Amino acid sequence: MNKKWVSRFMAPAAAALILAGCNFSGGDESGGSSEGESGAEGDGSAAQTIVLSEQSDIPTMDSTKAHDSIAFNVLNNINEGLYRQNESNEVELAMAEKHDKNEDETVHTFTLREQNWSNGEPVTAQDFEYAWKRVMREAGPYNYMLVTAGIKNAEAIMNEEVDADELGVKAIDEKTLEVTLEAPNPLFETLLAFATFLPQNQAFVEEQGDQYALEAENVLANGPFVFSEWQQEQGWTLEKNEDYWDAENVKLDKAEFVVVKDPQSGANLYETEKVDRVKLTSSLVDQYQDNDGFTNEKASGIVFLRFNHNHEVLSNANIRRAVNMAIDRDGLTDVILKDGSTPLYGVVPEGYYNSPEGEDYRELNGDINKGTAEEAQEFWKKGLEEAGIDSLTVSLNIADTDEMKKVGEYLQAQLEDNLPGFKLELKAVPFAQRLEIEKAIEYDLSLSTWGPDYADPMTYLDMWVDGSSANRMDYSNPKLDELVAEARTDTDLSNRYKTLLEIEKVLLEEDAAVAPLYQRGNTYLTRPSIENLVIHPAGADLSLKWASVK
Amino acid sequence: MKRYLIQRFAYAVITLFIIVSATFLLMQLLPGTPYSNAEKLTESQRAILDAKYGLDKPVALQYLTYIGNLVQGDLGYSFQYQGRTVMSMIGDRIGPSALIGLQGLVFGTIIGLVLGIISALRHNTAIDYVSVTIAVLGMSIPSFVFAALLQYYIGVKLGWLPVALWENYQSTILPSLALSVTVIATVARFIRSEMLEVLGQDYVTTARAKGLNESGVIWKHVIRNALIPVVTMLGPLAVSIMTGTLVIEKIFGVPGLGEQFTLSILVLDYSVIMGITLLYSALFIFVVFVVDVLYGLLDPRIDLKGGSKA
Numbered sequence: 001m002n003k004k005w006v007s008r009f010m011a012p013a014a015a016a017l018i019l020a021g022c023n024f025s026g027g028d029e030s031g032g033s034s035e036g037e038s039g040a041e042g043d044g045s046a047a048q049t050i051v052l053s054e055q056s057d058i059p060t061m062d063s064t065k066a067h068d069s070i071a072f073n074v075l076n077n078i079n080e081g082l083y084r085q086n087e088s089n090e091v092e093l094a095m096a097e098k099h100d101k102n103e104d105e106t107v108h109t110f111t112l113r114e115q116n117w118s119n120g121e122p123v124t125a126q127d128f129e130y131a132w133k134r135v136m137r138e139a140g141p142y143n144y145m146l147v148t149a150g151i152k153n154a155e156a157i158m159n160e161e162v163d164a165d166e167l168g169v170k171a172i173d174e175k176t177l178e179v180t181l182e183a184p185n186p187l188f189e190t191l192l193a194f195a196t197f198l199p200q201n202q203a204f205v206e207e208q209g210d211q212y213a214l215e216a217e218n219v220l221a222n223g224p225f226v227f228s229e230w231q232q233e234q235g236w237t238l239e240k241n242e243d244y245w246d247a248e249n250v251k252l253d254k255a256e257f258v259v260v261k262d263p264q265s266g267a268n269l270y271e272t273e274k275v276d277r278v279k280l281t282s283s284l285v286d287q288y289q290d291n292d293g294f295t296n297e298k299a300s301g302i303v304f305l306r307f308n309h310n311h312e313v314l315s316n317a318n319i320r321r322a323v324n325m326a327i328d329r330d331g332l333t334d335v336i337l338k339d340g341s342t343p344l345y346g347v348v349p350e351g352y353y354n355s356p357e358g359e360d361y362r363e364l365n366g367d368i369n370k371g372t373a374e375e376a377q378e379f380w381k382k383g384l385e386e387a388g389i390d391s392l393t394v395s396l397n398i399a400d401t402d403e404m405k406k407v408g409e410y411l412q413a414q415l416e417d418n419l420p421g422f423k424l425e426l427k428a429v430p431f432a433q434r435l436e437i438e439k440a441i442e443y444d445l446s447l448s449t450w451g452p453d454y455a456d457p458m459t460y461l462d463m464w465v466d467g468s469s470a471n472r473m474d475y476s477n478p479k480l481d482e483l484v485a486e487a488r489t490d491t492d493l494s495n496r497y498k499t500l501l502e503i504e505k506v507l508l509e510e511d512a513a514v515a516p517l518y519q520r521g522n523t524y525l526t527r528p529s530i531e532n533l534v535i536h537p538a539g540a541d542l543s544l545k546w547a548s549v550k
Numbered sequence: 551m552k553r554y555l556i557q558r559f560a561y562a563v564i565t566l567f568i569i570v571s572a573t574f575l576l577m578q579l580l581p582g583t584p585y586s587n588a589e590k591l592t593e594s595q596r597a598i599l600d601a602k603y604g605l606d607k608p609v610a611l612q613y614l615t616y617i618g619n620l621v622q623g624d625l626g627y628s629f630q631y632q633g634r635t636v637m638s639m640i641g642d643r644i645g646p647s648a649l650i651g652l653q654g655l656v657f658g659t660i661i662g663l664v665l666g667i668i669s670a671l672r673h674n675t676a677i678d679y680v681s682v683t684i685a686v687l688g689m690s691i692p693s694f695v696f697a698a699l700l701q702y703y704i705g706v707k708l709g710w711l712p713v714a715l716w717e718n719y720q721s722t723i724l725p726s727l728a729l730s731v732t733v734i735a736t737v738a739r740f741i742r743s744e745m746l747e748v749l750g751q752d753y754v755t756t757a758r759a760k761g762l763n764e765s766g767v768i769w770k771h772v773i774r775n776a777l778i779p780v781v782t783m784l785g786p787l788a789v790s791i792m793t794g795t796l797v798i799e800k801i802f803g804v805p806g807l808g809e810q811f812t813l814s815i816l817v818l819d820y821s822v823i824m825g826i827t828l829l830y831s832a833l834f835i836f837v838v839f840v841v842d843v844l845y846g847l848l849d850p851r852i853d854l855k856g857g858s859k860a
Binding site: 023024025056057059060062065067068139141142143144158159160210212213214231232233234235258259260261262264265268269271272274429430431432433435436439449450451453469470 | 582595598630633642706716805809
């Protein structure tokens with residue numbers, strides 16, 4: 001009797017909807033790498049196919065508008081600029097075969113190598129000129145990278161003083177590109193590996209119009225892989241680009257990416273061998289840390305405390321140093337966070353930024369302001385005396401995410417326990433609000449985060465210059481400003497690196513201007529059969545060019 | 551009937567207009583910017599971007615522009631997914647959401663009805679207790695817990711159905727099941743108590759007394775009368791399923807609307823927030839309307855002609 005009712009109303013409606021098309025991705029091709037598909041008869045070599053996961057869809061595939069690591073990851077693997085980050089995070093010549101500079105290093109001439117776009121058209125110098133000017137014309141979110149690179153007129157264009165056509169980049173002929181800088185810039189090559197500096201084929205972009213980069217077939221590749229498939233909200237596929245100039249060194253045939261938003265589902269997909277690499281959250285770490293594929297990877301983001309330097313008590317360096325020393329970072333990362341984060345005693349994180357001689361920045365500068373609770377109390381007492389008070393109540397501006405609230409509560413406990421008379425009030429607000437409050441400098445202490453724009457310590461150091469939009473605490477030390485200005489144009493890289501070390505010392509050893517807390521980390525489950533998956537600190541996180549399955 | 555429909559439609563348009571206006575104004579109160587790199591944005595860059603997207607204009611003017619575009623069917627472009635229109639984003643994502651939502655609702659209603667009817671007919675027997683227990687569990691345990699359990703036991707342990715992702719029809723089964731749990735519980739509980747009430751009515755006794763066979767009594771007299779309040783429930787249930795999909799879609803990696811909605815609020819993607827709000831409200835109004843019409847079909851005593859009904 002129920003049947004009648006069902007057949008009358010429900011079944012036809014459901015059937016109609018199923019027919020309405022639900023964009024199934026067609027599952028049979030997306031098996032994990034470690035099973036099946038391999039050349040089972042004989043040679044024993046594994047199929048060079050991997051399945052990776054991302055937590056959301058690609059916001060845009062247009063390199064001039066890209067602004068997040070997911071897009072950068074895809075662009076980095078299907079496209080190639082003048083330079084590319086290699087396996088040890090240094091930049092090396094890529095689309096450019098040769099790079100000449102004039103005497104004062106303000107005019108750079110690049111000779112391009114022979115390489116075609118995936119539609120068969122050659123990659124030309126005009127493609128670079130067109131794309132870079134397009135970044136400025138469209139006010140792309142990373143247009144300030146061209147300013148950081150010091151390209152002539154970039155700043156004036158960004159401030160809408162001159163037209164985007166005046167940008168200091170010019171195609172001399174099909175294979176020769178000339179870039180003019182405002183001043184010599186030691187960072188120039190490093191920046192050129194960033195997605196904003198990728199070329200675009202003008203004819204193709206204009207032909208696609210407002211459909212450009214919205215589907216897999218509306219994007220061109222000139223890198224190690226081609227972008228062969230893209231299903232909204234579900235995933236995308238990269239396949240080896242046989243026409244790539246260095247194709248013989250690309251071992252992977254295919255890399256699929258699936259969108260997995262829930263970390264527990266990700267772990268389940270890993271266990272059922274549907275996906276070869278998933279990111280874990282700290283709640284999953286205990287459960288999976290004994291798994292073969294469990295890895296802790298250092299990330300390049302940092303978390304630190306900003307002090308309001310206008311605050312009458314927090315403007316005292318002894319008080320700030322006391323706060324710095326009163327916090328046990330090990331407890332924070334190992335007990336509270338457990339997500340791969342590591343203690344940080346400096347603003348430049350560990351493991352990514354080597355000196356020209358190959359030494360790590362963090363090792364060279366060591367742990368700054370690391371102290372015991374007793375040392376902290378000494379500075380605390382001194383500071384209170386200087387300020388003429390015996391207790392201090394301040395508030396902490398934090399974003400209301402789980403991570404930040406946990407950290408905030410930990411800081412509250414540590415500071416109130418270790419510094420007699422210290423009282424910390426937590427003010428949790430939405431992330432966007434946290435940022436607004438910070439930018440307006442309407443806080444006492446603020447729990448802040450920073451990520452690098454490019455792979456150089458400078459990205460963590462020039463933000464502290466007086467008046468910088470990222471300073472956000474009215475900190476000012478002319479000595480630091482001077483050192484930053486010096487490092488910006490110093491093309492003697494060893495000397496420049498020394499200056500970079502000096503800047504952090506001024507900021508922290510002299511001024512204890514901020515309290516660094518931890519370097520972010522990520523925990524992953526990665527199929528152990530995958531080799532040479534290269535993780536970068538800035539820009540794209542991931543290069544597949546050298547990856548393979550054993 | 552015609553007059554009634556026109557009247558309902560007019561009310562629907564007014565309601566939508568109020569919702570759109572309220573959402574638009576509330577959205578202005580949210581802090582932050584829709585630009586993805588807010589952390590690095592300088593004041594002057596922000597001003598230039600605001601000018602580019604018309605966000606520097608007074609709120610009233612922005613509102614009028616939005617309404618103007620809306621009337622022409624233009625929902626604008628997403629900030630987060632550069633270059634994509636809100637229309638195309640909704641178009642791409644509505645299919646999967648609707649499919650699992652509808653399957654969950656249909657399956658849940660059928661199972662709920664069967665469970666509820668059986669337990670009413672076998673009142674105070676073991677079957678009744680089992681079904682009441684199921685109903686209580688279904689009501690009190692959130693659907694995402696069932697989702698996680700289904701995923702683990704059926705997907706990982708038994709390997710019968712896909713753990714997650716949206717690959718083929720099998721992928722829709724677990725999310726639909728997870729969504730149906732609340733529906734089963736609600737419908738079963740409701741039909742059971744309604745049936746028990748109707749079974750005690752005089753007209754049922756009369757029907758039996760005049761010698762109608764048992765299935766005739768149950769089908770013609772009891773179920774039909776007990777169904778009316780259940781239909782009332784279906785409206786709110788359909789809506790709760792729409793919101794329930796938010797979490798379920800995330801867990802099973804369904805490329806649907808729900809997840810996009812929460813995300814767009816977090817990143818302040820104004821036009822997407824507006825578009826999806828509009829869609830949800832329109833659906834809600836439509837569902838309520840369908841329920842009203844269904845009343846008339848089930849119960850001839852309810853007359854839709856009278857204007858007072860609306």
